[in-house]
Amino acid sequence: MKSSELRGTGEVFRFTLIQTLKSKAFIISVVFMLVMALFSSPVIQLIYGGDSDKKIEHSKIKKAYICNELPFLQDGTEITKDIDDEAYADVKFVVSSEDVKALSDKLEEEGAQCESIIVHPYVSEVGGVTVELIRVSGGAVKADDCKELSAILCKNLDKYKEQMSGLPAEQLELLHYEYTIEMNYITPDGTLTDDKDKGIGGGQFGAVYAILIIVSMLCIIASSQVATAVVTDKSSRVVELLLTSVRPMALLLGKIFAMLVATIGQIVLMLIAMVISNKITGRLFGVTKTAATTLIPKGVLSNLTVTNAVIAIVLIALGLLFYAIFAGICGAMVSKMEELQEALKYFTFLSLIGMYGAIAAIISMQSSSQNIFVKVCEMFPLTSPMITPGARIIGVTPISYALIAIVILLILDFVMLTLAARVYEGLITNMGNPMKLKDVVAMLRDKRKGGAES
């Protein structure tokens, strides 16, 4: 694709974005979503606020043995003090004099009845601080409980770090490392096994599912708007005038970026409104934690670092770009607004594969978060934008898989743009009958063919 092909993209972007923002349909939908978002927190507060304790899901952990091996902690209670999360209010933290092995054997004997865990902070062999949480396989404590607690302990470690000043240099250096969380369980034969692949808990499922729904919504809304904008150009016959100033690819890309900005902006506005609403509700009702806040499971976003947020945003953006380009091509296959639904069937089919595939993967994550189906879906370009951002944020998807998914999507987006560059010109100037997918394939085979008889 030559740079001249993209000349005018900015103008198309600005015009499309401004006209979209000025359209009554957009204004009404934004106002509706904002009203919903602003009223969400007070309404939840009114419904659940009176007896919000009932909504607190108490942790299954009843006792936590602390086996501290970190040199800068006295006995490890420094990080278990002041846990203000009510879910862990009943947990009894006990400093153990026994070593991890002896304690593991003791807990393993309790079997399914075991409601205790071991908290084992230590200096790892490669350097840095590791906080290991050990539970009994098949016991009452689930991986989710440990995951949430580990996030709280790490936060407490951070707080403790701030108070440290008189430590020796090598210990201060340890504090600068990023903490590693290790979750293990004790098998019936007494061995310690990695807890990573034991499936996600309800809270994590909810978080990934919520992100999937938001991404799917973004994808469907933005892509449909791109297709509609393309057909508007064709059905209103403006496209011929535009093509004397800009190339077809600039028209397509300008529209895609405008619709993505408008749709993402809409969602961001809604999220900001929810946060503001939550803050105001807290002040109005005189509570530090609103009922809406307590509905978000603790610890599910513990892996939400800047790096992971960037990875998630890049994945979502690349995924949206892929779906939007495809929708744009579908839109260009028809010339009349009433034919749009017919053309969008290809897009609908593709997006349904992506959405249902991602839902199936999330469901299967509950039993095993790293089975082969999940691994494939985490990297498959139709499903990866919907599942991988959430799965990465809750710490299920390894960073290597997320990066592979980004690379695959980048390649696919490039291929889609190249294909679009080859067929879009022919499609956009076709003012005749709707074109079929086979016509587009035929166009791809023969670059020279373009459009129907005028």
Add this chain to the structure above:
Amino acid sequence: MSFEVRNLRKSYGEKTVVNGLSFKMDGPGVYALLGTNGAGKTTSIRMMLGMLKRDSGEVLWNGAEMQPEKMNIGYLAEERGLYPKYTLLDQLLYFAKLKGVSRGKAMEKIKYWSERLQLDEYIFPPKNAKGRPVKSMRAEQLSKGNQQKVQLMAALLSDPEFVVLDEPMSGLDPVNTDLFKEVIRDEIAKDKYVIMSSHQMPTIEEFCSDIIIMNRGNVVLQGNLNEIKKSYGRVNLYVKCEQPIDNLIAQSGLTIIEQTPAETQIRVTGEDQAMEFLKVLLANGITVIRFDLREPSLHEIFVEKVGAGNEEQ
């Protein structure tokens, strides 16, 4: 500057829609593309403007490959188009911006053209009864003729050096036709390169010095209009007499092309045959009211070349 089209070809499958179109404009002027519906005029224009990929051929501006998106081209498409839901001002500013015209300059131009084309009440509506400004109208609120004027305005906003007018006057009432003609005349006077496609032969005769007649993708006639007419010679004889002359026409071996109460149109081979016929009339005591020998009209040439019945008025 020069504009040249060399051997332009386009096929869809087995069907050739443009077959070897070539012409050259060495200087400013108006070149006409004529043809019946489906003759390939619009396809040719789309190829010239880079909207459609050509199978072969070249489109040259000043001897180099023409890059429409880098040029200042004004295009009034046959398929008229405006965004129905957007305000006229917004879309005119957008079209101007795409041509690289600054907002200030574009506003200036829009004001000029809206006054000239009598569109100011739609683009810059007066304040309402409460003295509040009223938004520019949307395209869907305008009549078809007024929409066509807005499109002409969009084509000329950037003061283009190269203008393509595809059926500019179709569907206009006589008043607006005159308005359009006046605008086109002014553009021609500014030494612009104009390509015009039309079914309206009198319009072509009024504006165009050179023509191409296309039929089913092929060029059937091409060249300077005056020279083409000269090459046909003065073969149309219009006669009006007080007495009937049908038998004398038959005796002279001539053919009647058309007969109306006002006149009889006869096909002759040239001036000599016309003079011979005049002598016959006078010798038979016929009172001749009108005896007019003319070149064929563009209409007649067109019909002859592409076949009767295809032409739309």
